[in-house]
Amino acid sequence: MLRTCDVLVAGAGLPGLAAAVALARSGLSVVLADRSPVAVPPIDPETWDARVYAISPGSAAFLSAIGAWQALPEDRMTAVEAMAIEGDRGADLGFDAYDLGERALAWIVEERELRAALVPQVHSTGVEVVAPAAFASLDWTPGGGTLTLEDGRRISARLVVGADGLSSWVRAAAGMASEPVPYAQTAVVANFACERPHRGVARQWFRPDGGVLAWLPLPGNRISIVWSAPSAQADDLARLSHEALASRVSEAGSHALGRLDVVTPPARFPLRFLRLPSVIAHRLALVGDAAHGVHPLAGQGVNLGFGDAQALAAVLGARGPVADPGAPILVERYARQRAVPVLAMQGVTDGLARLFASTLPGVPLLRNLGLSAVSKLPPVRHALARPALR
Numbered sequence: 001m002l003r004t005c006d007v008l009v010a011g012a013g014l015p016g017l018a019a020a021v022a023l024a025r026s027g028l029s030v031v032l033a034d035r036s037p038v039a040v041p042p043i044d045p046e047t048w049d050a051r052v053y054a055i056s057p058g059s060a061a062f063l064s065a066i067g068a069w070q071a072l073p074e075d076r077m078t079a080v081e082a083m084a085i086e087g088d089r090g091a092d093l094g095f096d097a098y099d100l101g102e103r104a105l106a107w108i109v110e111e112r113e114l115r116a117a118l119v120p121q122v123h124s125t126g127v128e129v130v131a132p133a134a135f136a137s138l139d140w141t142p143g144g145g146t147l148t149l150e151d152g153r154r155i156s157a158r159l160v161v162g163a164d165g166l167s168s169w170v171r172a173a174a175g176m177a178s179e180p181v182p183y184a185q186t187a188v189v190a191n192f193a194c195e196r197p198h199r200g201v202a203r204q205w206f207r208p209d210g211g212v213l214a215w216l217p218l219p220g221n222r223i224s225i226v227w228s229a230p231s232a233q234a235d236d237l238a239r240l241s242h243e244a245l246a247s248r249v250s251e252a253g254s255h256a257l258g259r260l261d262v263v264t265p266p267a268r269f270p271l272r273f274l275r276l277p278s279v280i281a282h283r284l285a286l287v288g289d290a291a292h293g294v295h296p297l298a299g300q301g302v303n304l305g306f307g308d309a310q311a312l313a314a315v316l317g318a319r320g321p322v323a324d325p326g327a328p329i330l331v332e333r334y335a336r337q338r339a340v341p342v343l344a345m346q347g348v349t350d351g352l353a354r355l356f357a358s359t360l361p362g363v364p365l366l367r368n369l370g371l372s373a374v375s376k377l378p379p380v381r382h383a384l385a386r387p388a389l390r
């Protein structure tokens with residue numbers, strides 16, 4: 001059985017879902033395939049998803065344009081009004097939404113809520129979903145790519161969009177050899193109830209051991225944490241009792257919000273970096289983590305993925321007389337549009353992760369001096385914040 005379409009989006013994580021919707025909205029026939037079912041997740045309002053994202057104002061505007069942002073329940077989102085960052089020797093740096101002329105620096109939203117907002121858009125825009133479906137092989141002709149599934153079904157597209165994550169099968173099947181590089185850190189995520197109100201402030205501590213602890217505000221007196229720690233330490237943290245973990249997290253954050261109590265038990269994510277020489281190949285465009293892996297310290301991975309989806313849909317939507325959505329001129333235009341924003345974000349996040357992990361003599365002092373200097377220079381502070389907002 002052969003199904004033909006303009007674009008096959010292979011991978012239905014958040015960037016893949018958004019890409020499928022945005023491409024369908026620009027008038028293309030789209031098939032979305034994933035090994036897991038593509039469905040609205042069951043949501044128990046008494047519980048909180050351990051996976052939460054800081055969604056930038058730029059991503060929020062894109063999600064709004066494709067009909068998903070307005071579907072998010074207001075009582076499950078928190079505006080980040082300010083951010084307080086502390087270096088490992090006491091230096092600090094702050095960002096304020098008001099100061100930057102923004103309603104919020106970001107919105108904290110649970111993954112399952114984002115999926116629940118995007119999946120109905122997939123169906124209402126006429127995207128054909130092929131899931132659950134295990135990928136078996138990918139073959140290329142001058143005019144497109146054909147994905148064969150393990151059950152023998154085939155999907156042929158003028159353009160294949162690889163949206164299948166950091167260890168992308170599509171990327172490997174296209175002969176792109178690059179592999180993600182481990183950071184030797186693992187992120188521990190968990191949610192907590194806090195004694196004192198967070199007042200919409202996100203907090204982040206760079207730690208002397210090279211780790212980074214972030215507290216993100218959730219609705220009510222709750223926070224979500226991302227503790228990127230040396231992997232052995234992360235394993236220890238995840239093994240602690242809930243009481244001991246809450247006490248360690250509170251102590252690591254100088255008890256800024258008083259007593260903490262675990263709301264959602266910890267989950268672990270090994271951290272890896274990926275930089276590709278190119279995010280495109282013949283009849284192929286990569287989006288999301290398949291195209292780039294960044295350290296979560298700036299909360300930008302999924303935002304970069306949404307940026308990819310938006311750029312690809314804009315390029316294909318404005319293709320004018322070029323009827324073929326997989327034409328090299330369009331795919332190259334997409335790669336050019338994404339090169340600078342992705343490089344800049346990777347440079348900042350990877351640079352900071354490595355700078356704060358360094359134990360070379362003098363470096364700890366210098367990095368803290370740098371943080372203080374940025375804090376005293378509003379134009380530099382603004383220049384640093386702008387790319388993260390958009």
Ligand SMILES: Cc1cc2nc3c(=O)[nH]c(=O)nc-3n(C[C@H](O)[C@H](O)[C@H](O)COP(=O)(O)OP(=O)(O)OC[C@H]3O[C@@H](n4cnc5c(N)ncnc54)[C@H](O)[C@@H]3O)c2cc1C
Nearest residue numbers: 011013035053054164165169187288289299300301302303
């Ligand atoms: C701890 C942590 C915190 C983070 N916090 C933030 C944040 O606050 N803000 C932010 O912007 N980003 C954040 N990120 C980054 C964000 O999680 C990722 O960038 C994003 O989830 C990547 O989405 P993706 O769809 O590209 O990949 P994935 O989420 O990995 O999705 C890939 C999809 O492809 C499918 N797939 C994979 N392989 C196959 C195959 N062989 N066959 C069929 N289907 C396949 C999978 O089933 C899945 O649906 C964080 C990351 C971590 C680890």
